[in-house]
Amino acid sequence: QVQLVESGGGLVQAGGSLRLSCAASGRTFTSYTMGWFRQAPGKEREFVAAINWSGGTTYYADSVKGRFTISRDNAKNTVYMQMNSLKPEDTAVYLCAAQYSSRHYLLGAYDFWGQGTQVTVSS
Numbered sequence: 506q507v508q509l510v511e512s513g514g515g516l517v518q519a520g521g522s523l524r525l526s527c528a529a530s531g532r533t534f535t536s537y538t539m540g541w542f543r544q545a546p547g548k549e550r551e552f553v554a555a556i557n558w559s560g561g562t563t564y565y566a567d568s569v570k571g572r573f574t575i576s577r578d579n580a581k582n583t584v585y586m587q588m589n590s591l592k593p594e595d596t597a598v599y600l601c602a603a604q605y606s607s608r609h610y611l612l613g614a615y616d617f618w619g620q621g622t623q624v625t626v627s628s
Contacts, residue, residue: 507531509601514622517591523628525586527601527619535559538604539577539584539593543624545596553599554586555609564609569595586611591626616623 513525525541533545538576540555554575555564563575572591577584598621 509619511619511622516625522589527584531584534582540578540602542601545597593628
C-alpha cells in the first residue's frame, strides 16, 4: 500500500513553468513505476508521463514531449514533473499514480492514485 500526495499546482500564464511534486509514503517506493495523468473538465483522464523504478527510462504523451520532464528521487520517495512552455490546453487536474508493473501508458494498470493538484494556464 502506498499513499500519494501531490503539490505544486497553481495558476500560471501561457509560456510559464510549474514543477509538480508527488510524495509517496512507505518504504518500497522503488518497487513502483510512477506516472502522471491529467483530467480536464468534461474530458477523460489521460496519460501524461511515466518513469520506471530506477528513473532511467521515461515515457511521455506526444502532447507534452519536449516541454515536460518527469524525474524521481528514490531517497526522498518523491516523483517530480517539470512543466515548461505551458499552454492553456494543459489546464487540468494533475494526478500522480503508482503501479507494480511496467504498463506505463495504461491507466487501468495503476494501483494507487493521489488526490490531484490543479494546474490552470491562462492565455
